[in-house]
Amino acid sequence: MSTKTSPDSGNIxxxxxxxxxxxxxxxxxxxxxxxxxxxxxxxxxxSLVDGLNKNDALSFDLLRNIVAIDMGEAGLWAKYHFYSxxxxxxxxxxxxxxxxxxxxxxITKTYPTANWHERxxxxxxxxxxxxxxxxxxxxxxxxxxxxxxxxxxxxQKPEILQGIEDGPPGVEQ
Amino acid sequence: MTTWPESQGTSTSLETVDMTINVGPQHPATxxxxxxxxxxxxxxxxxxxPYIGYLxxxxxxxxxxxxxxxAMGWWDRTDYLAGxxxxxxxxxxxxxxxxxxxxxxxxxxxxxxxxxSRINSHFMFLGAFGADVGSFGTSFTYGWxxxxxxxxxxxxxxGDRMFPTYFKVGGVTMDLPENFETRCxxxxxxxRQGLEDFDGLLTGNEVFVERCRxxxxxxxxxxxxxxxxxxxxxxxxxGWDIRKAEPYSIYERLNFDIPTGKQGDVFDRYWVxxxxxxxxxxxxxxCLDEMPSGRVLNPDLPKTLRIDEGELYLPTEGTKGExxxxxxxxxxxxxxxxKLRSPSFSNLSALRELVVGNxxxxxxxxxxxxxxxxxxxxx
Numbered sequence: 001m002s003t004k005t006s007p008d009s010g011n012i013x014x015x016x017x018x019x020x021x022x023x024x025x026x027x028x029x030x031x032x033x034x035x036x037x038x039x040x041x042x043x044x045x046x047s048l049v050d051g052l053n054k055n056d057a058l059s060f061d062l063l064r065n066i067v068a069i070d071m072g073e074a075g076l077w078a079k080y081h082f083y084s085x086x087x088x089x090x091x092x093x094x095x096x097x098x099x100x101x102x103x104x105x106x107i108t109k110t111y112p113t114a115n116w117h118e119r120x121x122x123x124x125x126x127x128x129x130x131x132x133x134x135x136x137x138x139x140x141x142x143x144x145x146x147x148x149x150x151x152x153x154x155x156q157k158p159e160i161l162q163g164i165e166d167g168p169p170g171v172e173q
Numbered sequence: 174m175t176t177w178p179e180s181q182g183t184s185t186s187l188e189t190v191d192m193t194i195n196v197g198p199q200h201p202a203t204x205x206x207x208x209x210x211x212x213x214x215x216x217x218x219x220x221x222x223p224y225i226g227y228l229x230x231x232x233x234x235x236x237x238x239x240x241x242x243x244a245m246g247w248w249d250r251t252d253y254l255a256g257x258x259x260x261x262x263x264x265x266x267x268x269x270x271x272x273x274x275x276x277x278x279x280x281x282x283x284x285x286x287x288x289x290s291r292i293n294s295h296f297m298f299l300g301a302f303g304a305d306v307g308s309f310g311t312s313f314t315y316g317w318x319x320x321x322x323x324x325x326x327x328x329x330x331x332g333d334r335m336f337p338t339y340f341k342v343g344g345v346t347m348d349l350p351e352n353f354e355t356r357c358x359x360x361x362x363x364x365r366q367g368l369e370d371f372d373g374l375l376t377g378n379e380v381f382v383e384r385c386r387x388x389x390x391x392x393x394x395x396x397x398x399x400x401x402x403x404x405x406x407x408x409x410x411x412g413w414d415i416r417k418a419e420p421y422s423i424y425e426r427l428n429f430d431i432p433t434g435k436q437g438d439v440f441d442r443y444w445v446x447x448x449x450x451x452x453x454x455x456x457x458x459x460c461l462d463e464m465p466s467g468r469v470l471n472p473d474l475p476k477t478l479r480i481d482e483g484e485l486y487l488p489t490e491g492t493k494g495e496x497x498x499x500x501x502x503x504x505x506x507x508x509x510x511x512k513l514r515s516p517s518f519s520n521l522s523a524l525r526e527l528v529v530g531n532x533x534x535x536x537x538x539x540x541x542x543x544x545x546x547x548x549x550x551x552x
Contacts, residue, residue, distance in 0.1 A: 037484075137226075
């Protein structure tokens with residue numbers, strides 16, 4: 001039997017390295033089944049991203065992916081996956097936006113590839129990326145103001161195209 | 174009788190006006206339902222606005238509303254040219270999240286199938302790209318000849334050609350048929366012959382090479398900033414392949430090289446894919462040589478698969494680049510959140526930067542060289 005499905009949990013070291021390199025930025029470290037996770041409030045997010053990108057010991061140059069999640073009462077969370085070609089390490093960053101303020105700063109200035117990822121995240125769950133250069137719908141119809149990946153959004157209802165109003169995150173309709 | 178105003182009638186200088194051309198969504202050059210609006214000044218592209226989403230089927234929502242195992246069928250419809258690679262990524266993510274082990278033989282079968290899928294997908298690229306550049310039907314028929322053989326083999330193994338749903342959480346659905354090894358080796362030699370044919374037809378063609386070389390070069394820094402992965406990134410000279418950098422399954426045990434380009438131009442993108450196919454054939458051969466006997470499915474699987482709280486992002490090397498699966502479990506039989514990081518999506522997002530300043534005819538070639546598959550872009 002083979003158990004090898006890398007990458008392995010040695011990734012927690014990467015998180016500790018970030019802690020020592022960027023001591024002034026407050027974040028919580030936790031583990032996932034692959035990369036370590038840093039949880040950081042939206043207001044500190046830009047300074048963390050700046051550090052991750054510019055610090056020579058970290059140099060996270062690739063933004064792989066952005067996941068937006070409807071966490072119910074905890075609001076909408078965005079998860080970012082970064083990778084460094086120089087050092088060969090990866091990290092996940094979680095940015096929780098409270099349901100009272102669904103805004104997260106856009107990182108398109110540092111990572112141009114974030115453009116489409118943020119547009120997709122915005123339309124799918126209704127996050128707002130402050131400072132995004134082109135905040136239109138990407139995969140959905142341009143004038144459609146629905147957020148299909150909210151948990152409240154029903155699956156397979158013909159009324160969707162006639163415009164169901166989305167409720168707050170996590171509320172069953 | 175019409176009388177022309179003075180100012181227009183007496184103009185002697187010739188002025189050109191920018192024109193807007195709509196390409197797609199139903200257009201053979203866009204390789205699927207992709208639409209771009211080009212603003213052109215004569216033959217030069219001044220602006221390009223890509224529109225996607227015509228094939229959006231709500232993969233993530235569907236996955237979140239289906240059992241972990243049932244959701245598998247949606248995933249091989251993302252990169253539909255290499256269904257097994259997508260199945261592999263999704264299944265490995267679920268297994269890692271649930272802590273399920275996979276028998277050795279199943280791992281070998283999976284890698285073998287994934288590499289055959291990669292060859293299959295790249296043949297599609299060679300055929301379609303040759304047609305984009307101007308070889309018309311010839312490259313298509315060359316590509317289809319080999320693809321047909323691989324699809325026949327898939328059908329024999331899994332019962333289906335494009336969407337085999339052959340992988341299963343904990344292994345693969347059934348063992349290989351009896352005559353598999355001989356058939357597979359036959360197909361490998363036919364693939365190698367097919368690659369030689371393509372090498373002669375395209376690389377050996379001066380018109381093709383002159384058309385592609387030095388067209389639209391990309392530096393590694395640009396590629397990284399735009400989120401390029403896979404052959405698009407390797408064409409710039411950066412030899413980064415997830416099968417080596419963050420190996421999964423049994424790739425660590427296998428010998429293969431990572432072909433890279435020199436300047437990231439259209440020719441290098443073509444060349445990297447062509448060279449990669451020889452390497453994939455090498456991997457398939459090693460899998461056949463070293464294939465252990467035994468089970469192909471973990472016997473201790475639960476009847477209902479429930480996964481406790483947890484999350485992971487698992488990157489794999491898809492045929493177009495980094496095909497990553499994010500899964501979040503919160504107990505229960507469904508994923509709370511499933512997300513696909515599709516390589517075509519990121520590669521395509523830089524289209525505007527790539528084509529502006531080039532000729533219209535080159536814009537089509539550049540789009541072809543990205544090797545996008547819309548099922549994966551739109552999810």
